[in-house]
Amino acid sequence: xxxxxxxxxxxxxxxxxxxxxxxxxxxxxxxxxxxxxxxxxxxxxxxxxxxxxxxxxxxxxxxxxxxxxxxxxxxxxxxxxxxxxxxxxxxxxxxxxxxxxxxxxxxxxxxxxxxxxxxxxxxxxxxxxxxxxxxxxxxxxxxxxxxxxxxxxxxxxxxxxxxxxxxxxxxxxxxxxxxxxxxxxxxxxxxxxxxxxxxxxxxxxxxxxxxxxxxxxxxxxxxxxxxxxxxxxxxxxxxxxxxxxxxxxxxxxxxxxxxxxxxxxxxxxxxxxxxxxxxxxxxxxxxxxxxxxxxxxxxxxxxxxxxxxxx
Ligand code: GLN
Numbered sequence: 021x022x023x024x025x026x027x028x029x030x031x032x033x034x035x036x037x038x039x040x041x042x043x044x045x046x047x048x049x050x051x052x053x054x055x056x057x058x059x060x061x062x063x064x065x066x067x068x069x070x071x072x073x074x075x076x077x078x079x080x081x082x083x084x085x086x087x088x089x090x091x092x093x094x095x096x097x098x099x100x101x102x103x104x105x106x107x108x109x110x111x112x113x114x115x116x117x118x119x120x121x122x123x124x125x126x127x128x129x130x131x132x133x134x135x136x137x138x139x140x141x142x143x144x145x146x147x148x149x150x151x152x153x154x155x156x157x158x159x160x161x162x163x164x165x166x167x168x169x170x171x172x173x174x175x176x177x178x179x180x181x182x183x184x185x186x187x188x189x190x191x192x193x194x195x196x197x198x199x200x201x202x203x204x205x206x207x208x209x210x211x212x213x214x215x216x217x218x219x220x221x222x223x224x225x226x227x228x229x230x231x232x233x234x235x236x237x238x239x240x241x242x243x244x245x246x247x248x249x250x251x252x253x254x255x256x257x258x259x260x261x262x263x264x265x266x267x268x269x270x271x272x273x274x275x276x277x278x279x280x281x282x283x284x285x286x287x288x289x290x291x292x293x294x295x296x297x298x299x300x301x302x303x304x305x306x307x308x309x310x311x312x313x314x315x316x317x318x319x320x321x322x323x324x325x326x327x328x329x330x331x
Pocket of ligand 1: 084085086087117118182189214280281283307
């Protein structure tokens, strides 16, 4: 994709979506997120050859929420390797992100690491023998390293707001603890989980943080973040499970491994080509950014980028 073309595509997507009439509904179950103005849209693309293309509100910070599950999973796999898969599955759930229904039948083993139950087990692993504060520091440092940006921080108000209202996640953690699949007390595990979700990043910072997944596990500075096979598997999970019960439709419409969050962000990875971040706070009923999904669909159509098409 020649540079000028990609610039024009990004400008066109940002221009078209800035005029959107239906922005979707902002998440309201976390009170602090309900305050965000829905009429915002940003896009940033970090390419494998080192370019950065931005459009719209690409430098506005937003709550990354469940996108943090990608970075938390990467850390947990670094700590316990494939043993993680004894405690978390790798199948799409076909259920909402915060669903509890499958846990009973599946004896407290969540379907995948990207639904809340799975991410809570991942947090339990990342907590290890640390105090939550130390484990939170570890994930924040990891994300800053990936993005090459030490200004990335946690929004304490969002974390407090979710802590005060996250009854479902407390239930999920305790339910899995009853099966022996969560080892720490719910308040400790969720202390870590809620703070990683409350990390605030802009599209530009998020696209930079995702580069290791487009570069076969390498940091652009040359360091190895994960082995190539692990980057491939994380991308596979993003494709099959990254948008919860809308993952199939998303693969059909977009075809790019992506992870969404209820803050309205989506991180998309085109292996060998691009790390893409889009953000618009309004969600569709499945809890994924309404315009963010549309933006990635437009981008995939115009660039031909997809894991299902030849390069
Ligand atoms: N912190 C949010 C929650 O646990 C994350 C959900 C999401 O982004 N889908 O509900």
